[in-house]
Amino acid sequence: MASKETLAGCPVQHALQYIGGKWQMGILWQLRKGATRFNVLKDALPNLSEKVLTENLKFFEEKGMVEKQSFLSVPPKVEYMLTIEGQNLIPVIEKIILWGYAHLQEEKVKRDTLSTPSVVMNELQQKYDASENVGS
Amino acid sequence: MASKETLAGCPVQHALQYIGGKWQMGILWQLRKGATRFNVLKDALPNLSEKVLTENLKFFEEKGMVEKQSFLSVPPKVEYMLTIEGQNLIPVIEKIILWGYAHLQEEKVKRDTLSTPSVVMNELQQKYDASENVGS
DNA sequence: CCGTATCCGAAAGGATACTG
DNA sequence: CAGTATCCTTTCGGATACGG
Numbered sequence: 444m445a446s447k448e449t450l451a452g453c454p455v456q457h458a459l460q461y462i463g464g465k466w467q468m469g470i471l472w473q474l475r476k477g478a479t480r481f482n483v484l485k486d487a488l489p490n491l492s493e494k495v496l497t498e499n500l501k502f503f504e505e506k507g508m509v510e511k512q513s514f515l516s517v518p519p520k521v522e523y524m525l526t527i528e529g530q531n532l533i534p535v536i537e538k539i540i541l542w543g544y545a546h547l548q549e550e551k552v553k554r555d556t557l558s559t560p561s562v563v564m565n566e567l568q569q570k571y572d573a574s575e576n577v578g579s
Numbered sequence: 580m581a582s583k584e585t586l587a588g589c590p591v592q593h594a595l596q597y598i599g600g601k602w603q604m605g606i607l608w609q610l611r612k613g614a615t616r617f618n619v620l621k622d623a624l625p626n627l628s629e630k631v632l633t634e635n636l637k638f639f640e641e642k643g644m645v646e647k648q649s650f651l652s653v654p655p656k657v658e659y660m661l662t663i664e665g666q667n668l669i670p671v672i673e674k675i676i677l678w679g680y681a682h683l684q685e686e687k688v689k690r691d692t693l694s695t696p697s698v699v700m701n702e703l704q705q706k707y708d709a710s711e712n713v714g715s
Numbered sequence: 716c717c718g719t720a721t722c723c724g725a726a727a728g729g730a731t732a733c734t735g
Numbered sequence: 736c737a738g739t740a741t742c743c744t745t746t747c748g749g750a751t752a753c754g755g
Contacts, residue, residue, distance in 0.1 A: 454679030455604045455672075455713050461682075462675070463599050465728070468591045481737050492729055497738065518736045519735085528685075531678065536591075538674045539598070542667065543590030546597075549664075577591050601748070617717055628749055633718065654716045655755085 461508070461532065466491050468536050470499050471525070472577050474509065475533050478522040508532065540577060597644070597668060602627050604672050606635050607661070608713050610645065611669050614658040644668065676713060 462468050466488060473479060473487045485496055500523055503509035508529035514520040525533070598604050602624060609615060609623045621632055636659055639645035644665035650656040661669070 452683075453605075453713060454676045454683060455608070456601070456679075457683050458675045458679030459599075459601065459604075463595075463601075465592075465595065465599075468595075469589075472591070485737095490729090492731095493738070494730090494740090495728060498728095513737095519738090521737060528682075531682075535674050535678045538671050539594045540590045542671045543592075543594035546664075546667075547588075547590060547593050577589060621717095626749090628751095629718070630720090630750090631748055634748090649717095655718090657717060 458535075461503075461506070462536065462539070464499065466495060466499055467503075468539065469577055470496070470503070471508070471529065471532055472536055472540070474523060474525050474529070478512070478524040481521050481523070484523065503529065594671075597639075597642070598672065598675070600635065602631060602635055603639075604675065605713055606632070606639070607644070607665065607668055608672055608676070610659060610661050610665070614648070614660040617657050617659070620659065639665065 462471075469488050469491070470484065473484055479487075481496075481500075484500075485491065485493060488496070500509060500511070504511055506528075507526055509523050510526050512522045512524070514522075598607075605624050605627070606620065609620055617632075620636075621627065621629060624632070636645060636647070640647055642664075643662055645659050646662050648658045648660070650658075
């Protein structure tokens, strides 16, 4: 996560800093519903190590996409939530997930029945809740 | 580009295989207008080595996103173009570029005038041609 | 013109153990 | 609970040189 400062002027390269990481979209996606605790995040994204989660959250915080709220209590409680800026990314991620989901389906269809055109791309837009199982 | 087969069932991870690479979106974006020659691609994406360009094109070809046409002539001529599948990704990339461009602007505004709300996000949708200078 | 073949460094990501 | 600190592996992508 350290130095992603390459080619800073290009919209594509710039966007990749925020969504190109292996877990970035997954984390943002989990936060879309509202404030979420560290461990809830961790549990929602299996295979994601605490270290990487922390790094990503810190990155998003610095970039003003995510806000952190610590409740000094025992046991400690920390919540993360999207800022307005952060929310701007959600529709974009949604598009990506929609495509990913559709393409996954097309692949499956191709494997099952050899050759069947299939135009899942559009019918899907409504059907797919897109809410859960993002993060293996 | 070799083994991007992790967490294959997740839409996010799946999509990242196609757009998560440093140059993938740039290449696809350059191809959106039609058949394009290798060297044109290469020149349009400075800082991109031939090796990486070749790797990416091969990957997209295998995945059925890009089609390759070789003209046996002297000098040789090879063109790449998007398949229908490949074209499905363009609107997604467009969203990403739009966000990247808008966010870049907001950053600039913040640096120039300290504190100015600015809602570039929406006015921009129309204004930005988005065609050129993607790839530094 | 359009690639392929090697080699290499940087960095992302993972495992694990420890702390306020 | 919510991290931090280390260490270690993997892989990505860049440089360079050569081939059809």
